[in-house]
Amino acid sequence: MVLECKHVWEHISGYLDGTLDAAVLEDVQKHLEHCEICSAILDSTRNILILTADERVFELPLGFSERLHARLEAEMQGFSYKPRGSVEESDG
Amino acid sequence: MDREAMTATSENRNEAQMIASILAGNTHEFHDLIQPYERSVYSMALSMLQNEADAEDAAQEAFLKAFRSLEKFRGEAKFSTWLISITLNEARSRLRRKKTAKTESLDELNEGGHVSPALLRDWREIPSEALERQEVRLMLQDAIGDLPLIYREVFVLRDMEDLSVNQSAEALGISVAAAKVRLHRARLMLQKRLAPQLKQVMPKRRWFPWF
Numbered sequence: 001m002v003l004e005c006k007h008v009w010e011h012i013s014g015y016l017d018g019t020l021d022a023a024v025l026e027d028v029q030k031h032l033e034h035c036e037i038c039s040a041i042l043d044s045t046r047n048i049l050i051l052t053a054d055e056r057v058f059e060l061p062l063g064f065s066e067r068l069h070a071r072l073e074a075e076m077q078g079f080s081y082k083p084r085g086s087v088e089e090s091d092g
Numbered sequence: 093m094d095r096e097a098m099t100a101t102s103e104n105r106n107e108a109q110m111i112a113s114i115l116a117g118n119t120h121e122f123h124d125l126i127q128p129y130e131r132s133v134y135s136m137a138l139s140m141l142q143n144e145a146d147a148e149d150a151a152q153e154a155f156l157k158a159f160r161s162l163e164k165f166r167g168e169a170k171f172s173t174w175l176i177s178i179t180l181n182e183a184r185s186r187l188r189r190k191k192t193a194k195t196e197s198l199d200e201l202n203e204g205g206h207v208s209p210a211l212l213r214d215w216r217e218i219p220s221e222a223l224e225r226q227e228v229r230l231m232l233q234d235a236i237g238d239l240p241l242i243y244r245e246v247f248v249l250r251d252m253e254d255l256s257v258n259q260s261a262e263a264l265g266i267s268v269a270a271a272k273v274r275l276h277r278a279r280l281m282l283q284k285r286l287a288p289q290l291k292q293v294m295p296k297r298r299w300f301p302w303f
């Protein structure tokens with residue numbers, strides 16, 4: 001089956017995730033072989049996903065870790081989990 | 093996220109053992125348990141809330157909740173997945189509190205919409221080193237932040253936090269089919285906005301100006 005460009009676009013996500021049915025995948029691949037526009041759309045999408053997944057996109061603020069662990073430390077003071085196997089208090 | 097680093101960290105540690113020890117009273121070990129996830133919890137909160145102070149507060153709150161309710165962690169999911177769903181819920185409830193009618197209707201409107209990608213004739217690979225540039229980082233942050241919430245959530249879980257589509261759907265309380273559709277739209281929306289911007293920001297002749 002010959003796919004039009006706009007039908008190929010519907011499969012970009014599935015193509016990148018490798019979840020397309022074998023038949024659809026074959027049609028998409030055939031289309032990509034001769035369509036530079038769809039190939040460029042696919043390449044740019046893949047590239048953008050690699051960039052957005054990079055941990056440098058969102059930087060931790062200075063001192064984030066220190067403030068977090070200080071707050072946790074304060075929470076831990078006097079904190080204890082209920083002993084294993086204990087039942088909710090029913091009297092009192 | 094740095095997927096390889098994340099996997100390596102969780103593989104080299106026995107988190108189940110650490111959690112058992114914390115629950116047995118060694119509460120201070122919680123510091124070590126969460127250390128590899130500080131960045132991903134923060135970046136997730138930031139991408140949802142789009143304000144550094146709110147994101148830091150929400151991230152702290154998520155870690156505190158995880159600490160207090162560690163007994164409820166059953167070990168069927170990975171600890172990181174559990175932590176991410178706590179963070180998601182924390183960010184969502186904060187958004188709900190300050191959400192305006194405007195953003196809500198925008199989200200609804202976009203649900204049925206059709207997204208077309210930006211048309212290009214060729215694409216020159218942009219290496220990750222480009223992220224050393226502040227303007228490139230800001231470009232990506234803004235584009236992610238401007239995604240309607242329903243698309244942003246699934247994008248952050250699947251493509252930034254590396255959850256599977258099934259895990260993302262479960263964390264969001266939506267069907268797998270809906271998660272796939274939203275993820276697809278989120279990706280195309282980002283391509284539509286970022287491809288032309290990134291192309292423009294990368295000079296044609298001097299291809300590695302950041303070295």
Ligand SMILES: [Zn+2]
Pocket residue numbers: 004005006008031035036037038039
């Ligand atoms: Zn095409």
